[in-house]
Amino acid sequence: MRVAGAVVVIAVLDGGSGADLARRFTAAGAAGVLIADQHPNRAEDLAAELDRPGCPVVGVCGDIHRPSDVAALVDTAEKHLGPIDLFCVAGPDGERIVSPAELPGHLDRLAELLALVGEAISEVVPPQRRAPDDQALTGTAAGTERG
Template identity: 75%
Template sequence: MRVAGAVVVIAVLGGGEGGDLARRFAAAGAKGLLVADLRPGVAEDLAAELDRPGCPVVGVSGDAHQPSDIAALVATAAKHLGPIDLFAVAGPHGERVVSLDELPDHLDPLAELLALVGEAIGEVVPPQRQSVSPSAARTAVR
């Protein structure tokens, strides 16, 4: 996986830590980073710390469990940094990096990205710790 010259999105899940991952990507020569964290202000503070010429860093609040938030992250990264090359998920039990060149050309890139992010979340968060959406909880109760 090539990091030098790559635009990287890092989605930090509840209980995860994105700071070390962002620092590693920056040190490896990433062209730009977008960090999204559930906790307000955390990603923005990290972006202010790491932002530098040659590797701009954007920090936003976002929830990788929500497709609308993933779509917003993709749009924000494209607007400020360019096309995304790598998408990383940092959870309480590990990290997973997805290379977007894995996406088939004939599929809707956002739909395929959502599937890969969902898979990545499943790998870094044990099933019993995964968030249950309110609609899924209502369905399970019926």
């Protein structure tokens, strides 16, 4: 996984922390990092701490359980930092990193990214901790199953 020069989005789930992940990416030479956390000000404060020339860091409030928030994160990252190279989910029991470059080019990239985010959530949050809203991103809702 190439980190130097990469634009990275880190989405923090409730009970997770993206701080160590963000620090690792900025130290490894990422070109920019967007941190999203559903708790107001948490991502913004971390972004202010890590922002530096050569690696701008943007913090936003967002909940990746909501497809509209994922779409907004993608738009914000691309507007301020450029095309996303790595999308990370930081959960209470770990982290998962996915590369949008691996998505099929002929399909709806946002729909495919939502499917990958759903898979990532299911890997970093044990089933007993998942909120009912997770169904929308884990492929169990109508129209989101991948075959």
